[in-house]
Amino acid sequence: MKTTVKNVSLFFIVACLIAGTGLIQSWNTALFILNMGLISAIMALGVNLQWGFAGLFNVGIMGFVALGGLASVLISMPPTNDAWAAGGLHVLLGLVLGAATVTAAIFVQARIKAGRKKTLSTICILVGGFFLFRYVFDGGVNAVEAIDAASTGYLGGLNFGGENYKEWGFMTIISWPVGGMFAAGVAWLIGKTALGLRSDYLAIATLGISEIIIAVMKNEDWLARGVKNVIGLPRPVPYEIDLQESAIFLERAASIGVDPVTASSIVVKLAYAGLFTVVLVVILVLAQMALASPWGRMMRAIRDNENAAEAMGKNVTARHLQIFILGSAICGVAGAMMTTLDSQLTPGSYQPLRFTFLIWVMVIVGGSGNNFGSVLGGFLIFFLWVQVEPMGAFLMHGITAGMAEDNGLRIHLLESVAHMRLLTMGLILILVLRFAPKGLIPEK
Amino acid sequence: MNEILNAIVVLSNYVLIPAVAYGSQLALGALGVTLIYGILRFSNFAHGDTMAFGAMATILVTWLFQSWGISLGPLPTALLAIPFGIMATAALLLTTDRLVYRFYRQKKAPPVILVIVSMGVMFVMNGLVRFIIGPNDQRFADGERFIISAREFKKMTGLSEGLAFKTTQGITIVTAIIVVMTLFWFLNRTRTGKSMRAFSDNEDLALLSGINPDRVVMVTWIIVAALAATAGALYGLDKSFKPFTYLQLLLPIFAAAVVGGLGNPVGAIAGGFVIAFSEILITYPLKRVLKYLLPENLEPSTLVQLLSTDYKFAVSFTILIIVLLFRPTGLFKGKSV
Numbered sequence: 169m170k171t172t173v174k175n176v177s178l179f180f181i182v183a184c185l186i187a188g189t190g191l192i193q194s195w196n197t198a199l200f201i202l203n204m205g206l207i208s209a210i211m212a213l214g215v216n217l218q219w220g221f222a223g224l225f226n227v228g229i230m231g232f233v234a235l236g237g238l239a240s241v242l243i244s245m246p247p248t249n250d251a252w253a254a255g256g257l258h259v260l261l262g263l264v265l266g267a268a269t270v271t272a273a274i275f276v277q278a279r280i281k282a283g284r285k286k287t288l289s290t291i292c293i294l295v296g297g298f299f300l301f302r303y304v305f306d307g308g309v310n311a312v313e314a315i316d317a318a319s320t321g322y323l324g325g326l327n328f329g330g331e332n333y334k335e336w337g338f339m340t341i342i343s344w345p346v347g348g349m350f351a352a353g354v355a356w357l358i359g360k361t362a363l364g365l366r367s368d369y370l371a372i373a374t375l376g377i378s379e380i381i382i383a384v385m386k387n388e389d390w391l392a393r394g395v396k397n398v399i400g401l402p403r404p405v406p407y408e409i410d411l412q413e414s415a416i417f418l419e420r421a422a423s424i425g426v427d428p429v430t431a432s433s434i435v436v437k438l439a440y441a442g443l444f445t446v447v448l449v450v451i452l453v454l455a456q457m458a459l460a461s462p463w464g465r466m467m468r469a470i471r472d473n474e475n476a477a478e479a480m481g482k483n484v485t486a487r488h489l490q491i492f493i494l495g496s497a498i499c500g501v502a503g504a505m506m507t508t509l510d511s512q513l514t515p516g517s518y519q520p521l522r523f524t525f526l527i528w529v530m531v532i533v534g535g536s537g538n539n540f541g542s543v544l545g546g547f548l549i550f551f552l553w554v555q556v557e558p559m560g561a562f563l564m565h566g567i568t569a570g571m572a573e574d575n576g577l578r579i580h581l582l583e584s585v586a587h588m589r590l591l592t593m594g595l596i597l598i599l600v601l602r603f604a605p606k607g608l609i610p611e612k
Numbered sequence: 613m614n615e616i617l618n619a620i621v622v623l624s625n626y627v628l629i630p631a632v633a634y635g636s637q638l639a640l641g642a643l644g645v646t647l648i649y650g651i652l653r654f655s656n657f658a659h660g661d662t663m664a665f666g667a668m669a670t671i672l673v674t675w676l677f678q679s680w681g682i683s684l685g686p687l688p689t690a691l692l693a694i695p696f697g698i699m700a701t702a703a704l705l706l707t708t709d710r711l712v713y714r715f716y717r718q719k720k721a722p723p724v725i726l727v728i729v730s731m732g733v734m735f736v737m738n739g740l741v742r743f744i745i746g747p748n749d750q751r752f753a754d755g756e757r758f759i760i761s762a763r764e765f766k767k768m769t770g771l772s773e774g775l776a777f778k779t780t781q782g783i784t785i786v787t788a789i790i791v792v793m794t795l796f797w798f799l800n801r802t803r804t805g806k807s808m809r810a811f812s813d814n815e816d817l818a819l820l821s822g823i824n825p826d827r828v829v830m831v832t833w834i835i836v837a838a839l840a841a842t843a844g845a846l847y848g849l850d851k852s853f854k855p856f857t858y859l860q861l862l863l864p865i866f867a868a869a870v871v872g873g874l875g876n877p878v879g880a881i882a883g884g885f886v887i888a889f890s891e892i893l894i895t896y897p898l899k900r901v902l903k904y905l906l907p908e909n910l911e912p913s914t915l916v917q918l919l920s921t922d923y924k925f926a927v928s929f930t931i932l933i934i935v936l937l938f939r940p941t942g943l944f945k946g947k948s949v
Contacts, residue, residue, distance in 0.1 A: 225727065361936070369870070372866045373936070375862070376928070380926045380929055383922050383925055525735065584744075584746070587739050587746075590738050594733065595732075597731065597732035601732065
């Protein structure tokens with residue numbers, strides 16, 4: 169009973185913080201924090217599944233989030249027909265050849281007995297396959313990227329709405345589970361190679377794959393325009409401009425005395441918040457059910473003592489692979505949702521500190537092993553991430569108030585305020601780990 | 613004959629020399645990671661940012677010296693500043709250990725907790741560096757730019773291809789050799805160095821034979837500070853200093869340490885060069901080399917660049933995976949926990 173009261177009041181405090189932002193700053197900022205908080209909470213749930221349930225150390229969250237974003241573009245944007253005609257099949261054939269090369273090499277590794285024959289044939293397959301792949305693939309890529317490079321220059325997505333593709337907003341919602349599947353696929357690949365090795369190796373492998381995913385998304389222009397960004401993704405909610413033109417909406421806004429421009433952007437953000445809440449609740453309920461199920465108990469048993477669990481006949485590596493895929497898929501879903509919220513995919517904006525390590529702060533601060541803790545951590549840490557900067561600026565103005573206007577130190581301090589947030593996040597993480605290692609809402 | 617010489621010159625200019633310089637920087641970084649792993653027994657995610665901090669301290673002292681008019685003539689002033697950078701980094705690391713890591717060491721916390729703690733330290737250090745020097749590019753190299761410039765080389769040899777050897781590359785290589793030799797002399801010949809190796813091999817046995825663990829840990833941090841500050845300053849001198857790039861160096865450095873065998877200093881150096889050479893060789897357009905070696909009618913029509921430069925992470929990662937799959941303890945026998 170006591171813990172329930174404590175937990176509810178913790179959530180209440182975070183709600184007050186966000187509401188306070190609305191009252192003091194603006195409701196737009198508050199709703200931005202709410203929406204991103206919902207998405208962060210989902211990411212934190214995914215990581216909590218891996219770390220809290222199974223003790224797997226994944227530092228490649230950024231990669232899975234970015235894959236979700238990629239899915240959002242590939243599903244919800246219209247196909248570029250000219251590009252498909254020019255080299256679409258060429259590119260696909262290249263990819264198939266690449267995959268075939270790798271499969272053949274793995275096949276040889278598995279089937280031929282160790283010796284010179286095996287090594288030689290593997291090398292031949294890989295080298296020959298690589299050049300064949302590059303030959304076919306590069307031709308297709310050049311053709312695709314040449315098509316109207318300023319506005320498209322990529323293959324586009326699977327939105328067959330034609331001219332009115334923007335009205336097919338539901339496609340973006342379809343892209344969320346697809347984002348999860350993309351992330352799951354890559355997680356399967358990593359898990360197959362790195363799980364079963366030492367825990368540090370999984371960390372380094374995930375760190376590496378996430379950098380590679382970002383590198384691919386930045387460079388493969390035919391896929392999602394690379395650093396030229398894809399903008400103007402369709403939206404599952406109405407556009408502000410349409411609301412502002414609708415008579416009923418204007419009437420409603422006038423009746424409560426709100427400026428229609430502000431009102432329209434708030435309504436849009438609320439609509440997103442509604443959609444995201446549904447996803448968060450579904451995932452949270454599933455995660456809670458999983459935690460209480462025999463499967464969840466088995467996972468915790470494996471986490472607490474792998475050897476004992478293995479002796480009881482549990483297949484530790486297979487279970488780890490399973491939960492690693494599940495957790496990564498959840499991050500992928502959240503990534504697709506985030507791209508939908510932004511209506512654009514900007515591969516340059518994915519930074520490990522923001523998308524990998526910040527999520528870890530959320531999980532640890534919230535309480536690893538507890539789903540509600542992760543949700544709380546997601547909201548709280550994102551709130552701080554946004555608000556540390558204005559708070560720091562306020563603090564710095566206070567500290568430097570006594571100094572002269574042109575004092576070099578004062579100018580430097582005020583300019584550096586923007587970097588306070590990393591420092592603060594690190595301090596929070598270190599302090600929580602030291603003084604409350606179980607987090608705000610500890611595991612039962 | 614000239615053709616072959618030209619090919620060798622092109623290869624040295626664009627691949628060999630840069631790779632040796634980059635490899636030396638990676639090796640110094642990986643040595644730091646591997647020492648922490650061997651003695652403190654965790655993978656330190658804050659290492660990239662420790663390097664950034666050391667480089668930053670060096671830059672600040674360099675600027676101070678430059679404003680006083682102190683210089684080393686043809687050599688960069690930064691060389692004089694590196695010892696001060698090392699001192700600042702050592703102070704930072706010892707403070708961090710006292711305030712953060714020591715608690716977990718005494719509690720005998722599992723390594724993965726220390727890794728997460730080091731993530732927090734990484735945030736703080738990253739914020740600190742950006743707070744002090746800002747997130748932008750900083751240039752602090754001065755003195756002579758080239759030991760041999762491409763034009764001089766062409767005049768000297770009469771070849772059509774030039775070979776440029778930058779001062780910073782030369783300094784990187786020489787400094788790395790000196791640092792590595794000192795380190796191995798220290799580890800193999802001195803009492804403290806031997807006690808460190810003993811501690812790394814078998815902690816209980818080392819404690820039983822009366823080795824003071826606090827002293828071993830302290831010396832380790834100081835050595836790591838020296839390695840990290842030197843590596844960071846050299847990298848900044850050779851390329852340019854930008855806090856964010858040091859975070860990105862974390863992956864190749866870890867790859868080097870793991871490929872060589874975590875906890876094994878010789879392995880870390882070998883790993884550094886393996887990673888550096890493969891990254892640069894695979895992302896360099898080989899057409900310019902091949903055009904001298906192949907007969908005219910076979911001259912390649914494409915650039916023969918195996919992967920675009922932006923995929924250099926993919927190269928270190930692929931090597932890492934291959935080594936993990938076939939030799940999980942690394943090329944040289946490392947530890948496994």
